[in-house]
Amino acid sequence: MSENRTVWEVFIQSKNGLAHKHVGNVHAEDKIMALENARELYTRRNEGSCIWVVKSKDIISSESEDGEAFFDPSNDKMYRHPTFYTMPEGSKYI
Amino acid sequence: MTEEKFQKRIDREEKIEPKDWMPEGYRKHLIRQISQHAHSEIIGMQPEGNWISRAPSLRAKMILLAKVQDEAGHGLYLYSACETLGVSRQELVSQLHSGKAKYSSIFNYPTLSWADMGAIGWLVDGAAIVNQVSLQRTSFGPYSRGMVKICKEESFHQRQGYEIMAQMAQGTSEQKAMAQDALNRFWWPSIMMFGPNDSDSPRTGNAMKWKIKRKTNDELRQEFIDKTVNQAEIIGLTIPDKDLKWNDERQHYDFGEMDWDEFWSVVNGNGPCNKQRLNHHKKAHDDGQWVREAAKSYSQKKELIAN
Ligand SMILES: [Fe+2]
Ligand SMILES: [Fe+2]
Numbered sequence: 001m002s003e004n005r006t007v008w009e010v011f012i013q014s015k016n017g018l019a020h021k022h023v024g025n026v027h028a029e030d031k032i033m034a035l036e037n038a039r040e041l042y043t044r045r046n047e048g049s050c051i052w053v054v055k056s057k058d059i060i061s062s063e064s065e066d067g068e069a070f071f072d073p074s075n076d077k078m079y080r081h082p083t084f085y086t087m088p089e090g091s092k093y094i
Numbered sequence: 095m096t097e098e099k100f101q102k103r104i105d106r107e108e109k110i111e112p113k114d115w116m117p118e119g120y121r122k123h124l125i126r127q128i129s130q131h132a133h134s135e136i137i138g139m140q141p142e143g144n145w146i147s148r149a150p151s152l153r154a155k156m157i158l159l160a161k162v163q164d165e166a167g168h169g170l171y172l173y174s175a176c177e178t179l180g181v182s183r184q185e186l187v188s189q190l191h192s193g194k195a196k197y198s199s200i201f202n203y204p205t206l207s208w209a210d211m212g213a214i215g216w217l218v219d220g221a222a223i224v225n226q227v228s229l230q231r232t233s234f235g236p237y238s239r240g241m242v243k244i245c246k247e248e249s250f251h252q253r254q255g256y257e258i259m260a261q262m263a264q265g266t267s268e269q270k271a272m273a274q275d276a277l278n279r280f281w282w283p284s285i286m287m288f289g290p291n292d293s294d295s296p297r298t299g300n301a302m303k304w305k306i307k308r309k310t311n312d313e314l315r316q317e318f319i320d321k322t323v324n325q326a327e328i329i330g331l332t333i334p335d336k337d338l339k340w341n342d343e344r345q346h347y348d349f350g351e352m353d354w355d356e357f358w359s360v361v362n363g364n365g366p367c368n369k370q371r372l373n374h375h376k377k378a379h380d381d382g383q384w385v386r387e388a389a390k391s392y393s394q395k396k397e398l399i400a401n
Contacts, residue, residue, distance in 0.1 A: 004182055025174050027183065029393035041167050063113065
């Protein structure tokens with residue numbers, strides 16, 4: 001029998017209202033065990049109000065090597081930033 | 095990417111992530127260092143686990159349990175970081191069992207009295223903290239993030255140990271003698287935890303160049319000694335080194351020669367508890383076999399039902 005268990009990535013919401021943040025991973029056979037292991041391993045000190053676990057193999061990541069080409073298009077769209085625009089002299093609250 | 099480009103990234107203080115190109119030597123060094131670190135956390139549970147059932151109060155027992163559980167967590171964070179380099183948990187455990195991978199020699203010493211729980215928390219965790227604080231800035235992302243998390247948990251470990259030492263040092267003369275005896279036995283192995291002197295540490299060059307390590311063994315050792323001397327004085331215990339003396343010129347403590355023959359003999363398997371520690375780990379691993387199998391069968395059965 002294979003000894004290699006499924007790896008699950010763990011995301012924790014530290015407080016109600018905040019986004020979940022990646023904290024690490026756990027090994028587990030199924031989703032309930034993954035959640036329980038994540039609770040034992042990552043929230044022994046009240047670090048969270050909610051935990052997500054996702055199978056690592058289900059996460060799709062961009063390649064860091066072609067990161068430049070992948071993210072390049074946003075560089076030449078400066079008009080997406082508020083500083084691109086010229087406001088009339090003396091205008092306030094905008 | 096070439097090695098030169100990689101080094102430029104390192105020099106710019108960029109973090110290296112698992113999918114990034116890295117020299118084979120960098121990957122190998124990391125696997126060796128991180129797995130050794132992980133194994134130390136796991137094997138390190140044994141000397142303290144030895145006293146959980148004999149803790150002198152409920153408070154002491156709860157604290158020790160929580161501390162030992164934290165160490166298991168540290169081991170798991172580090173195994174996770176190591177696995178991102180393409181080595182499986184199973185492989186890491188088998189390297190530990192075959193002796194190919196090492197763990198910190200300090201855990202091959204026995205824990206003979208309750209005062210040893212104090213000495214371990216104060217000195218062994220204290221030394222580990224000095225090392226781990228500097229490793230928060232290591233160049234490998236997953237290792238660095240693991241260190242940040244571990245450091246947050248460590249300071250209670252050292253404080254609970256120092257509290258035990260302080261209490262015993264103020265107790266009856268027998269209790270004070272036990273505390274002093276624990277300090278005598280753990281002092282030298284603790285300062286040798288930082289590893290050989292820089293002049294005898296051939297791998298330090300690469301580790302510093304690649305910023306896997308941010309400070310050398312000797313720098314870390316000096317830092318630990320400088321911090322600890324005063325703590326011993328405050329609780330009225332004596333560090334067992336007659337050469338220990340403040341050096342005004344260096345603004346550091348000078349200290350005596352370490353016994354490297356003993357160090358290497360323990361590393362190579364001849365410490366008082368090497369066999370016991372490994373056998374215990376193997377037995378626990380084997381005894382857990384049926385649990386792993388049952389969990390796997392159970393999840394397969396549930397999947398069948400669900401489909
Ligand atoms: Fe630890
Ligand atoms: Fe610790």
